[in-house]
Amino acid sequence: MKIITFLLLGLLSTTALALEPGERLAPWTLLDQHDAPYTLNDQARVLLVARDMDGAKVVNAALDGKPRGYLEQRQAVFLADISRMPGIIASLFALPKMRDYSYRILLDRDARIAPRYPAGEGEVLWLQLDGLQIVSQQVFSRADDLRKALEAQASTDSQ
Template structure:
């Protein structure tokens, strides 16, 4: 028998024998271990916005960070956020943070960035995969991290227009 094939068969058998729930449980535990919670400092990052301007997070005046990793949540809720929060987005009191790391580079350059550049407020971008791992949000929701001096004092999911209006 060919040794590479024998090894491949052995590896496949080994992988099949590992229960899926064990792998999922380990992944869930890993996510819980790194998730930012109330009382934790918000990560200090230097990122760029949609205009390639450097932005330091959290800034001295940052009272809230609204985080998105969902295109659907961004498209449906960012207009409401802009209407409700307005000037605070421009002034840096509220920062909009978007993870675009999973988006293919070509799509990002041709479609996402031009669309983001049309916004009247900065959108701080996470472009590297894994950077946003400590930030959690429900599917198709925005996450609102309330901060005091860089420490998370509140965390909530904004999943619809009413949530956004109630939060601000």
């Protein structure tokens, strides 16, 4: 009986993390790779979330060669969970490399924000927003697919 109760509680806790269309996101503030603060607000149309290094690599590959301001033009925000990265590695290697990227990365160093969003290993969660309300969500595991979706977002925004 205890096992069944445990399994049911586990199932309920994972469904509680699921995000639904119509749900409103709570604003939060994080620092980017340049230690500049950003607060999620009504202007964001797309929230990209990577919960691990492989997911972040998908975003990096999708944005490779794109000009500075590419995400901002699409009203897109990229949140990376770096809480599992050892601090010494982050400060000596990862952050200096991230500062060279042409796009802003909001860094969740303490897993305060990213666990709210159900992105799997090696995946990027795309939340389409309207005034912080979730319109839809997609998951990407391939850079080409994410790049195409971002290009489509540009044409959607210009209409």
